[in-house]
Amino acid sequence: MGRNYSIGVDFGTESARAVLVDLESGEVVASHVKDYAHGVIDEELPGLGVKLDKDWALQNPNDYVEAFVIAVKEMLRKAEGVSPDEIVGIGIDFTSCTMLPVKRDGTPLCNLPSLRKHPHSWVKLWKHHAAQKEADRLNEAASRLEDSFLPRYGGKISSEWLIPKIWQILNEAPEIYDEADRFIEAADWIVWQLTGRETRNMCTAGYKALWHKQKGFPDRSFFRSLDPRLENLVDEKLSRDLLPLGSKAGELTGEMAEKTGLRPGIAVAVANVDAHVSAPAAGVVRPGTMLMIMGTSTCNILLGDEEKWVPGICGVVEDGVIPGYYGYEAGQSAVGDIFAWFVKNGVPPAYHREAKEKGLSLHELLEQKAERMGAGESGLLALDWLNGNRSVLVDADLTGLILGLSLDTKPEEIYRAWIEATAFGQRMIMDTFIEHGIPVDRLVACGGLPYKNRMLMQIYADVLNREVSVAAHLHTPAVGSAMFGAVAGGAFGSIVEASEKLAKLKPERFRPNQRNAQIYERLYQEYRRLHDLFGRGGNDVMKLLKQLKRERGVPIAP
Ligand SMILES: Nc1ncnc2c1ncn2[C@@H]1O[C@H](COP(=O)(O)OP(=O)(O)O)[C@@H](O)[C@H]1O
Ligand SMILES: O=C(CO)[C@@H](O)[C@@H](O)COP(=O)(O)O
CATH class of the missing domain: 3.30.420.40 (ATPase, nucleotide binding domain)
Structure with a gap:
């Protein structure tokens, strides 16, 4: 047979x-x-x-x-x-x-x-x-x-x-x-x-x-x-x-x-x-593990035993991801898009030449330079809202911010600060779930970014202070769909059974470096202060800036 x-x-x-x-x-x-x-x-x-x-x-x-x-x-x-x-x-x-x-x-x-x-x-x-x-x-x-x-x-x-x-x-x-x-x-x-x-x-x-x-x-x-x-x-x-x-x-x-x-x-x-179907392919079929589908944007999927109301999430649906559980979805409107924007707009000609000589993409060159730094060494802190904020503020009118620039600041420091900002954004989402009674013990990543940038994954493990595993298949959603196809075709009794047999993670995990994690904890507390100040009405200057643009007749991206 x-x-x-x-x-x-x-x-x-x-x-x-x-x-x-x-x-x-x-x-x-x-x-x-x-x-x-x-x-x-x-x-x-x-x-x-x-x-x-x-x-x-x-x-x-x-x-x-x-x-x-x-x-x-x-x-x-x-x-x-x-x-x-x-x-x-x-x-x-x-x-x-x-x-x-x-x-x-x-x-x-x-x-x-x-x-x-x-x-x-x-x-x-x-x-x-x-x-x-x-x-x-x-x-x-x-x-x-x-x-x-x-x-x-x-x-x-x-x-x-x-x-x-x-x-x-x-x-x-x-x-x-x-x-x-x-x-x-x-x-x-x-x-x-x-x-x-x-x-x-x-x-x-x-x-x-x-x-x-x-x-x-x-x-x-x-x-x-x-x-x-x-x-x-x-x-x-x-x-x-x-x-x-x-x-x-x-x-x-x-x-x-x-x-x-x-x-x-x-x-x-x-x-x-696409986001939801990735869960069984990444082995996420029970509560406690938050899935990060990381690419142009990031979607989060997390399972729970009960329907709880969590502010700023995209939604909670019974059986919405895995039958028998409440599926929670949250996300960030821009992640890879921010790095793409910076690589396109913020890198001087000398870096372009160096990347060409070394046969690297600009992302790879910036990663190589930025990974020599430890947490806190850039002197920078950023808000990752270059395409608004999906979770947990649900406000498309917010914009990005970078703090701590000096005449010595280098492109790789800014690149790293944007990556750290997106990791702090994930931490806000994770903490909001935890604060509202949905535990997060483990993290699993899939999407394009985990396969492209190891420094980024280490920063996420340090900022989130959790081990991060990576799904083994690049086309994680398609593999998840194949699992559902197999269940529909009678090869498995349930999607959980299919996932238990077929889901694969890469053997290597990103473990938090405690020294960096401690420094990031201090920076995250500052991120939260900036997040609440600019995102929860303490200072609406971002909206004023957009309003002025509108008044001046400049088209504004959605
Ligand atoms: N080495 C890299 N480090 C960080 N980001 C990268 C790197 N290479 C590409 N990117 C970003 O990855 C994003 C694409 O992610 P991917 O998951 O492949 O696509 P999509 O989300 O469209 O499925 C782009 O926004 C790009 O800026
Ligand atoms: O919003 C969802 C899922 O709910 C996604 O389909 C949407 O963000 C598109 O995701 P991609 O950027 O194509 O990975």
Whole structure:
């Protein structure tokens, strides 16, 4: 008898990554990454000459199908000796909330020639930030509810989420709202394309669409209070029929099988979210371990036995990550993006020359120079809010700050200070969880950064004063999706069982250096003071600076 394999496909912001996982060894035997043909559409609708406003971020749903087909086909080609008959399941994960309006049969409205030129008919990507007005009004209305859902979401709903995005469509393009038979997460839509049937997952419903396992969606009266036309939104254009993570959404259609070279009828798992699906792949299936998915931004996932209200988190959802537990999500809006910004804007020509001579990237050169320093040696302390603060302040209007600059300050000291600032931001998140009764004993990291910068990982271990393990697979979300695919295909009884057999961490752990940890403890106390002063209304100078820019007519990034 042959071996069993499962496929996981992670739909990220720029590309889809497919992996084939051996269900005996847990090894990734083949993988392939396919960039989306149109990437992120944030200036103009491709080939149509329709300009977009500055905080729009759209995608083309046809790119997802194409990326799936090519990534899976290429992955299969690389997996020599594996027969499609040995593949038991497929799981997918997506960025979220990435959503689109469709007809009853799943046709995206942007594929209808009559609606193609209308930006509201396209996919709204997770970082589409143009529904802030709707999010503000929703938060205001929700704060007046007697049994408000806001505390479950850390106190505020983000403009990135489903209801603000739908409401923006209704406000700005009622004709598109009327044409849409369904609004659906791209995660569920791609599963629909694979199986030929519409299903909805509990994870995105819980984190992004205000659904609660016991209470369901907010009442119709709440939606009516937002806009009478939204009263029946859930029944008319969403669904109350939600499937739990780990269940089977359906089977691969003959058409998709033919396009990809797979076998028709393979089990397809219910859709999931990129951050959440990483937990089982990194072995995070019980309370006590905080997962850090570290890349351009950082997402945190943590499990608990009870539903507790933690201020400033993105949300808590029962069964939202691992069935049987409450899944907590938090995050930082910019992490790798800050280092990218500094490397682009803050490094003198001599460093560029040196990096070239040594055959290093600028990141690697700065790491090499900065790792010779100990904690506190740069004389700098920074606030990491260059793209606002997601957790725990939930304030997109905050900006960055660096303190302690002198005429002697070197680029590597500033680079290190930004890394330390992001680690202090993680410490704020971790401490907020602990202060509200959700313990954190261990940390596991995945995403791109842990594989790129060892100094960064050591700084995190020192600042957090905890051991940090790193997930073994670079494509952690795709491996997590493959695990859910294997569960849907019946190879495992539960996702916990799959994780216990297949999850892998790198053998090496980053252990805190006590000398540095003590110094960082002192610096962190100062970070907290600055954090509260500038982030909790003690001094609103950051907002004044933004306001002045607005008054001077300078466009401000979302
Ligand atoms: N050596 C490095 N040290 C620190 N950050 C790095 C390094 N190399 C790249 N980066 C940052 O990593 C980020 C990309 O992370 P990655 O996890 O690969 O992508 P994504 O979050 O888009 O999936 C970029 O923001 C980039 O600035
Ligand atoms: O917000 C979530 C998950 O809830 C992510 O999908 C979103 O931040 C996008 O993550 P990436 O930056 O693509 O890793």
